[in-house]
Amino acid sequence: METTVARVDIMKVVVDLNLCDLHGLCVEAAxxxxxxxxxxxxxxxxxxxxxxxxxxxxxxxxxxxTGAISIEE
Amino acid sequence: xxxxxxIVGASLAGLRxxxxxxxxxxxxxxxxxxxxxxxxxxxxxxxxxxxxGTWDPEQAFFHRKDGYGALALDMRLGVRAASVDLRVRRVTxxxxxxxxYDRLIVATGARARTLAGIAPRAGLxxxxxxxxxxxxxxxxxxxxxxxxxxxxxxxxxxxxSCRARGLHVTAIEALPLPLSAILPPxxxxxxxAMHRDHxxxxxxxxxxxxxxxxxxxxxxxxxDGSQIVADxxxxxxxxxxxxxxxxxxxxxxxxxxxxxxxxxAAPGVYxxxxxxxxxxxxxxxxxxxxxxxxAVEQGVHAAENAxxxxxxxxxxxxxxxxxxxxxxxxxxxxxxxxxxxEMVIVDGSVAERRLTALFRRGDRxxxxxxxxxxxxxxxxxxxxxxxxxxxxxxxxTS
Numbered sequence: 001m002e003t004t005v006a007r008v009d010i011m012k013v014v015v016d017l018n019l020c021d022l023h024g025l026c027v028e029a030a031x032x033x034x035x036x037x038x039x040x041x042x043x044x045x046x047x048x049x050x051x052x053x054x055x056x057x058x059x060x061x062x063x064x065x066t067g068a069i070s071i072e073e
Numbered sequence: 074x075x076x077x078x079x080i081v082g083a084s085l086a087g088l089r090x091x092x093x094x095x096x097x098x099x100x101x102x103x104x105x106x107x108x109x110x111x112x113x114x115x116x117x118x119x120x121x122x123x124x125x126g127t128w129d130p131e132q133a134f135f136h137r138k139d140g141y142g143a144l145a146l147d148m149r150l151g152v153r154a155a156s157v158d159l160r161v162r163r164v165t166x167x168x169x170x171x172x173x174y175d176r177l178i179v180a181t182g183a184r185a186r187t188l189a190g191i192a193p194r195a196g197l198x199x200x201x202x203x204x205x206x207x208x209x210x211x212x213x214x215x216x217x218x219x220x221x222x223x224x225x226x227x228x229x230x231x232x233x234s235c236r237a238r239g240l241h242v243t244a245i246e247a248l249p250l251p252l253s254a255i256l257p258p259x260x261x262x263x264x265x266a267m268h269r270d271h272x273x274x275x276x277x278x279x280x281x282x283x284x285x286x287x288x289x290x291x292x293x294x295x296x297d298g299s300q301i302v303a304d305x306x307x308x309x310x311x312x313x314x315x316x317x318x319x320x321x322x323x324x325x326x327x328x329x330x331x332x333x334x335x336x337x338a339a340p341g342v343y344x345x346x347x348x349x350x351x352x353x354x355x356x357x358x359x360x361x362x363x364x365x366x367x368a369v370e371q372g373v374h375a376a377e378n379a380x381x382x383x384x385x386x387x388x389x390x391x392x393x394x395x396x397x398x399x400x401x402x403x404x405x406x407x408x409x410x411x412x413x414x415e416m417v418i419v420d421g422s423v424a425e426r427r428l429t430a431l432f433r434r435g436d437r438x439x440x441x442x443x444x445x446x447x448x449x450x451x452x453x454x455x456x457x458x459x460x461x462x463x464x465x466x467x468x469x470t471s
Contacts, residue, residue, distance in 0.1 A: 022447035023396065023405070025366065028454055036448050058096075062089060063369055065117065065396075070138060 012072040013044055013057060019068035026060035026069060033057055042068075075175045076101040078379065079164055081154045082180030083107025085115065085365065086346030088135060089372035090178050090379075095144050097380055103146055104172045106164065108181075110151040111203055112141065117365060119206035120227055121398055124234040130207050147172075154181070159323050159339055176341050176379040179319070179330060180372060183312035183347040183363065188222065188281060196290035197306050200231060212305045213238055220244075220293050220303035222281050224251035226397045228309035229264065232273050233399040243274040243301045245293070250277060257416045260430065260442065263423045264399075271400055276301075312363060314348045329361040334388035336375040343379050345371035354390035355458070356409055356439075364395040392457045402426060405450050408440030408457050419470040420449060429453075431466055438466035 013033060020042045026034040032053055035045045049057065061069045078094060080087045083105050091105060107113075114133040122128035141148070153167040157177065164172045185199035198209050209231075213219070219235045221228045224246035235242045248254060250261035251268075268275050276295065284306060285292040292300045314329040323339060325331040330344040334352040338344050344351070346368035350359040370391050378386040396405045410416075413432040421428030421444070429449040432440035438461055441453035456466050 021403075024447055024451040024454070025394070027451050028458075036451060040448070062092070062373065063366060065365055067115075067135070 010051070010073060011054065011057070013049070014070050014072055015042055015044055016068045016070075017042065019066045021066045021068070023065050025063045025065070029060040029063055030056035034060060075099065075380065077104070077172075077174050078102070078176045078178070079104045079106065079172045079174035080178045080180060081106045081164060082178075082182055082346070082348070083109065083111070083113050083148065083150060084180050084182050084346060084368065085113060085135075086180035086182075086368040086372035086375075087178070088113040089369050090180065090345060090376040091144055091146060093373045093376035094380065097377065099380060101175075103144070104174075105146050105148050106152065106154050106166060106172065107148070107150045108153040109202060109204070112148065112150065114203050116201075119203065120200055120230040121234055123206045124200075124210055124213070124231065125237045126210065130203060130210075133203060133206075154318055156318055157322050157342075159342065162341065174341070177343070178372075178375050178379060179338070179342065179344040179348060180346045180368070180375075181315040181318070181348045183314045185308070186310050186313055188284070188308055188310070191281075191284050194284070194286060194289060196286070196304060197284060197308070199308050200227060201312065209305070209307065213240065216240060216304040218243075218303045218305075220301045220306045222293070222306065222308045223247075223310040224268075224275065224277070225309055225311065226252070226395075228307070229268065229399055230397060231307050231309060232268060233271065236271050236273060236400075241274075242272070243276060243303070244268065245279060245281060245295065245301070246275070246277045247280045248277065251275070255410060256442070259423055260416075263426060263444075264404075267400065267402065267426060312347065314361065316348060331359060335378045335383070335386035336371060336389060337378065337383065337386070340383075341379075343375035345375040351389050354388050355392055355460075360409075362393050364393055366394045367391065392454060394454070402445055403447070405443045405447065406440065407450060407454050408432065408438075410440040410442075413439060417467075419467070421446060431463075431470075433463045436463055437461070438463050 033046045035043050037043050113135050118133050155167045157164045162174050185201040218241045221244045224244045232242050232244045253261045279295045279297050281293050283294040290306045292302045316326045329350040330338045332338045332351045336343045336351050347363045350361045352359040394407045410432045413434045415433040418428050418430045427445040429446045430442045443450045
């Protein structure tokens with residue numbers, strides 16, 4: 001399974017690119033963390049988002065229509 | 074002090090509300106009532122992966138990493154909420170049991186409309202619930218000819234899925250062009266041409282006058298005098314909000330539960346998702362929106378305000394978003410195109426079936442449609458949320 005991983009102090013943002021359907025709602029919720037690149041793929045931009053971004057990442061997780069994003073503590 | 078919260082509707086909106094309540098620290102009794110026997114599941118895959126057979130129906134269930142245990146829910150499934158007494162704050166269920174609440178969140182959704190005056194029979198189906206999808210999939214396994222009544226988004230997705238199964242498909246639409254209630258003619262013609270190129274027999278400007286077949290469907294009769302032979306007939310002509318159980322309770326019901334901008338319908342009672350009409354600050358109206366993301370946003374919003382109370386509530390503001398997957402095309406739409414003055418294709422073309430279109434109303438950009446251009450949508454979603462001018466939107470196209 002292809003995954004993109006960004007490790008933070010206490011949370012790890014994991015995107016399952018097999019599930020990602022490029023709705024882009026995560027980019028709206030947390031542009032500091034997610035981006036759709038020129039290659040048309042989703043990228044986890046920020047490998048070390050601070051705890052202040054937790055609410056935004058949570059929003060991205062719950063709004064992802066394909067459930068592609070998860071947080072590992 | 075809140076001790077008991079009841080959510081009616083084991084739906085996407087209901088689940089997100091429950092998750093939000095727990096995430097925000099509510100540790101009292103949390104009850105979810107659902108009329109279907111199933112725990113919450115996701116609807117978008119039903120018309121696509123489940124119908125095409127690439128997913129087992131079980132894959133549509135929301136899988137929570139930590140299961141449902143962490144939510145500590147009193148989940149009452151397979152039993153309908155029958156009524157509510159707003160004065161004593163009590164929901165009564167169809168089996169005679171009750172659930173008392175300090176806060177109530179209603180997320181009972183909507184149900185598929187059926188053809189008026191046409192008796193039910195084998196082979197005549199709708200697609201709304203997981204059980205509908207399972208039944209329809211089973212029927213399609215033995216079918217060769219499918220008639221789809223209504224070429225809206227659900228009908229068109231079913232058409233594409235049936236074509237993927239190699240079935241002969243006729244789609245019947247009352248409007249002169251599919252989707253012409255919401256999109257300008259050039260885009261409707263693009264969608265129609267796409268389906269015809271994929272082998273769908275698309276009949277427009279006609280309505281079904283009868284369904285032929287005694288114990289089982291055999292054909293549908295159309296208003297132009299023709300008949301379409303079919304083993305299976307799928308009706309996709311919109312939905313009706315599930316509000317009957319709330320009649321005479323004191324709530325305002327008018328094409329859904331009418332709520333203020335906080336999502337509150339009456340003191341301590343909130344509504345979310347397809348059943349709700351929540352005042353939306355972004356467009357200044359209380360529309361009933363049937364989109365996936367709306368259910369998520371309103372479920373979260375209702376839960377937050379249920380905990381905050383009227384004095385600390387936030388008002389709902391959201392740019393509507395929906396998508397539709399048909400064949401190899403993803404159609405994404407944000408905003409509200411209703412009553413628009415102008416539509417401009419700013420990238421791609423109808424001929425390529427890959428484009429970005431902006432919609433103007435007055436001096437503002439009010440909507441954006443993208444076909445197989447997901448990156449464009451991100452840019453315009455931000456502009457729409459910010460209430461950008463038309464000139465600013467056009468300037469952003471380069």
